[in-house]
Amino acid sequence: MREIKGRVALVTGGAVRVGRAIVEGLAEAGADVIVHYHHSADAAQEAVATARGLGVHAMAVQADLANPSDVAELLTAIRDRHEHVDILVHSASPFVAGSIDTLTLDSWRQVMGAVVEGFLLLVQALAPEMVARGTGNIITVLDEGAFDPWPKFLAHSAAKSALWAVTRSLAVDLAPHVRVNSVVGGPILAPPGQSEARQARIAAGTLMGRWGRPQDLVDAVLFLVRSDYITGEALFVDGGQRWAHRR
Numbered sequence: 001m002r003e004i005k006g007r008v009a010l011v012t013g014g015a016v017r018v019g020r021a022i023v024e025g026l027a028e029a030g031a032d033v034i035v036h037y038h039h040s041a042d043a044a045q046e047a048v049a050t051a052r053g054l055g056v057h058a059m060a061v062q063a064d065l066a067n068p069s070d071v072a073e074l075l076t077a078i079r080d081r082h083e084h085v086d087i088l089v090h091s092a093s094p095f096v097a098g099s100i101d102t103l104t105l106d107s108w109r110q111v112m113g114a115v116v117e118g119f120l121l122l123v124q125a126l127a128p129e130m131v132a133r134g135t136g137n138i139i140t141v142l143d144e145g146a147f148d149p150w151p152k153f154l155a156h157s158a159a160k161s162a163l164w165a166v167t168r169s170l171a172v173d174l175a176p177h178v179r180v181n182s183v184v185g186g187p188i189l190a191p192p193g194q195s196e197a198r199q200a201r202i203a204a205g206t207l208m209g210r211w212g213r214p215q216d217l218v219d220a221v222l223f224l225v226r227s228d229y230i231t232g233e234a235l236f237v238d239g240g241q242r243w244a245h246r247r
Helices: 017-028 041-053 068-081 105-133 154-173 196-204 214-226 241-246
Strands: 008-012 032-037 058-062 087-090 136-143 178-185 234-237
Touching: 008 017, 008 105, 017 032, 017 041, 017 087, 017 136, 017 214, 032 041, 032 068, 041 058, 058 068, 068 105, 087 105, 105 136, 105 154, 105 178, 136 154, 136 214, 154 178, 178 214, 214 234
Parallel strands: 008 032, 008 087, 032 058, 087 136, 136 178, 178 234
Antiparallel strands: none
């Protein structure tokens, strides 16, 4: 997997934010890309156009990953175009607010379905083909909520924690042919509407004293795809945020 050119990569949540950056990074490295999206149809088509402009094949497919029938349709659409998938990057993640006293069961199921259950269905379908070919790469995109829970984002933090546990287990189950790792993003892209003062406080809460760039996370993904002796690991791209309290 050191050579990315000519590989087929599926990126969930690939229409927007870091997922979009990962799509473009893989396309620039020469991979044919499949852009999964849920609601962001226009952005997905823009991502496809950008990838095609880089000289690779690209397609967009809509699916609600929390709906198993949608996942099945997503897989059918992929197989209609590609014989197999070499790289699976799972970036899709609804950031739904809700503490223990406000979270609804429907919201819980939507988040867990998109982050964990839909991902499992994709792996169950795609990983056996990777194993049979003797090569494959799966990368999950986490954030600090997997290790240090976000206040008032109970479902998100629980889902990301579960995804990290699934990532480690898959690394064991799919070895040695399929490597499974995580990238853990820190302050990379501010949420819409976040104030400049809040952004400055977050930057000060990192060892680097600044926000990162989407390209930093892309570089980490490409590194893990190319590094054939790393599996079951989480690569933090957070500017040292988790250690800044030591100062």
